[in-house]
Amino acid sequence: MDDHPATIAAIIVAAGSGARFGEGGTPKQYQPLLGKSVLRWSIDAFLAAGIRNIHVVINPEHLPYFEQSVAGLKLPPPIIGGDTRQQSVLRGLETISHIAKPDYVLIHDAARPAITPDMIERICHDMIAAKAAVIPALPVVDTLRRIDADTFKTERRDSLFAVQTPQAFPFAKLLDLHRAHKNDKVTDDAALFEMVGLKIHTIDGVRGNFKITHAQDLAEMEATLSSRYADIRTGQGYDVHKFMPRGDDGRCLMVGGIEIAHDKILEGHSDADVALHAITDALLATICDGDIGMHFSPKDARWKNADSAKFLDHAASLIRNAGGIINHIDVTIICEEPKIGPHRDAIRARIAEILCLPFTRVSVKATTTEGLGFTGRREGMAAQSIVTVRLPFQQPHALAKDIKWAS
Numbered sequence: 001m002d003d004h005p006a007t008i009a010a011i012i013v014a015a016g017s018g019a020r021f022g023e024g025g026t027p028k029q030y031q032p033l034l035g036k037s038v039l040r041w042s043i044d045a046f047l048a049a050g051i052r053n054i055h056v057v058i059n060p061e062h063l064p065y066f067e068q069s070v071a072g073l074k075l076p077p078p079i080i081g082g083d084t085r086q087q088s089v090l091r092g093l094e095t096i097s098h099i100a101k102p103d104y105v106l107i108h109d110a111a112r113p114a115i116t117p118d119m120i121e122r123i124c125h126d127m128i129a130a131k132a133a134v135i136p137a138l139p140v141v142d143t144l145r146r147i148d149a150d151t152f153k154t155e156r157r158d159s160l161f162a163v164q165t166p167q168a169f170p171f172a173k174l175l176d177l178h179r180a181h182k183n184d185k186v187t188d189d190a191a192l193f194e195m196v197g198l199k200i201h202t203i204d205g206v207r208g209n210f211k212i213t214h215a216q217d218l219a220e221m222e223a224t225l226s227s228r229y230a231d232i233r234t235g236q237g238y239d240v241h242k243f244m245p246r247g248d249d250g251r252c253l254m255v256g257g258i259e260i261a262h263d264k265i266l267e268g269h270s271d272a273d274v275a276l277h278a279i280t281d282a283l284l285a286t287i288c289d290g291d292i293g294m295h296f297s298p299k300d301a302r303w304k305n306a307d308s309a310k311f312l313d314h315a316a317s318l319i320r321n322a323g324g325i326i327n328h329i330d331v332t333i334i335c336e337e338p339k340i341g342p343h344r345d346a347i348r349a350r351i352a353e354i355l356c357l358p359f360t361r362v363s364v365k366a367t368t369t370e371g372l373g374f375t376g377r378r379e380g381m382a383a384q385s386i387v388t389v390r391l392p393f394q395q396p397h398a399l400a401k402d403i404k405w406a407s
């Protein structure tokens, strides 16, 4: 019996340019997907499987996207990738070997966000037991037919499998093989083990763990992932802040995460952003986790003049920790002044950015109260919000409590 638990690192390759997806906009690995980026889905699955030593290989031009994707996580600095996937993997392996060589390494494509913690755990168990490479694979179920100009032939599919990532390997062996076969083109890492005749074990892959390749794959992935979140919750939130004259201390009116030029500002301990506060409360309601004041006490000096984006981001991270995803945000801002209409899309964009949601999942409305009540008398602003969140029906995946592997 080994006297130390096996050490495992994960490399997520995310340095591709996504040519088939369509270059120009947000790269495919950073596209928003049900409340977080495509890349973040994989990172969260590894974390939930108890893998802590996670290295992401990126294209340096994508750094701002990467940083936004991993906000709030303590990850090692990203590794700069190469021109091909193979080069990116090698760079990842070389970098890790200079830090601390783990016993094993999992190599995963960022473009496959639908992996599950359960699958990662199964791969790790089998790899440690066999001290060998393990890859997830699914038998091909469709009839396979070779079709080209001269051929129309049904192929036997009995022993054909579609191979996925993550693929798991003894670290030192994989690094040796990558170094030795730099010039032989391969499309996955197991191909190197295959070339030299080393044993490769397989486990059942996960249905839906396909690689996002073309732009239309994103909608299919969204459907695949959302089917895992059948517990649909709604939450509502309401907030009011009083107007006060704008002073010369630099504070300005914040509504929905953006600054709005106005001669009055809202009074409050934080930046008094009624819209973000209402949304934060609505999100907390979906996981029955109290209200904003319980999480950020108005008596706590840390939150004096705080940017309310922090509160909203915190509520979103609690939902992520509960295994949930944010489906939709609706907020109504109630005031006679300032006019919200001209700022509506900027507010939508800012809320979408904070929550890592597509713009089309954030609705912002505004209304006056026809001169009635405190908003009608221009004494303050109010906001109310309704949000929809999806949680898995089963308990969130339990974090590895007993040490199965170090990372």
Ligand code: CTP
Binding pocket: 013, 014, 015, 016, 017, 018, 019, 020, 021, 029, 057, 081, 082, 083, 084, 085, 086, 088, 089, 108, 109, 110, 111, 112, 211, 212, 213
């Ligand atoms: N990858 C990488 N470095 C490269 C090329 C690819 O790290 N030079 C990564 C991708 O980011 C992706 C995975 O390898 O997570 C699988 O590659 P693929 O799906 O082919 O992505 P792209 O190469 O980005 O897409 P395309 O081939 O359409 O350009």
Ligand code: MG
Binding pocket: 016, 085
């Ligand atoms: Mg590619």
